[in-house]
Amino acid sequence: MQKIFTQLSSALLAAVLISGCSTTPPENPQNLCSIFQEKDSWYAAAHEVHNKYGIPINVAMAIMFQESGFVEDAKPPMRWWLGVIPYGRGSSAYGYAQAQDEVWEQYVDEAGSMFSDRGDFDDALDFIGWYMVKTREINGIAYSDAYNQYLNYHEGWGGFAKKTYENKDWLINLARQVQARAESYRAQLLKCELY
Numbered sequence: 001m002q003k004i005f006t007q008l009s010s011a012l013l014a015a016v017l018i019s020g021c022s023t024t025p026p027e028n029p030q031n032l033c034s035i036f037q038e039k040d041s042w043y044a045a046a047h048e049v050h051n052k053y054g055i056p057i058n059v060a061m062a063i064m065f066q067e068s069g070f071v072e073d074a075k076p077p078m079r080w081w082l083g084v085i086p087y088g089r090g091s092s093a094y095g096y097a098q099a100q101d102e103v104w105e106q107y108v109d110e111a112g113s114m115f116s117d118r119g120d121f122d123d124a125l126d127f128i129g130w131y132m133v134k135t136r137e138i139n140g141i142a143y144s145d146a147y148n149q150y151l152n153y154h155e156g157w158g159g160f161a162k163k164t165y166e167n168k169d170w171l172i173n174l175a176r177q178v179q180a181r182a183e184s185y186r187a188q189l190l191k192c193e194l195y
Contacts, residue, residue: 096124146182
């Protein structure tokens with residue numbers, strides 16, 4: 001009996017430790033085929049989001065890469081007063097999609113569920129798909145327009161409409177990078193041999 005209890009305890013401990021481990025980012029985030037070969041559940045999730053919303057997989061994945069580098073618990077850096085006293089982060093952005101609290105709550109109310117989690121790849125990609133649909137509805141941006149989809153994603157729908165990005169050269173450069181990555185991902189996806 002003692003031996004069985006010890007084995008069960010060991011198995012339970014191993015399961016807890018494994019479930020607490022974080023998912024590592026893909027080894028080659030520059031190549032969409034490589035990402036999906038390494039993480040086949042991401043491939044299935046991307047197709048599910050594409051089928052649900054009609055959004056291009058390459059654009060959604062390019063936005064996620066830019067926002068978090070595919071790190072599940074990504075957060076904005078800590079701010080420091082006088083270089084020694086931490087006083088919080090720049091925003092409530094969190095997870096793969098770097099969704100902020102307010103817009104995440106809107107997503108949960110409209111399209112997600114009470115179990116949706118910003119640190120879950122499937123939920124985060126679904127959030128990005130939902131956001132892209134809202135961007136098209138609110139500001140008329142085509143799903144394939146990764147540049148303007150990203151500006152909306154970063155500045156919010158109201159900020160984009162007010163053109164708050166115009167004097168942010170760094171953000172314009174990021175949006176160009178997202179566009180270039182989306183184009184690269186698209187070309188790669190057309191040649192993927194996954195299954």
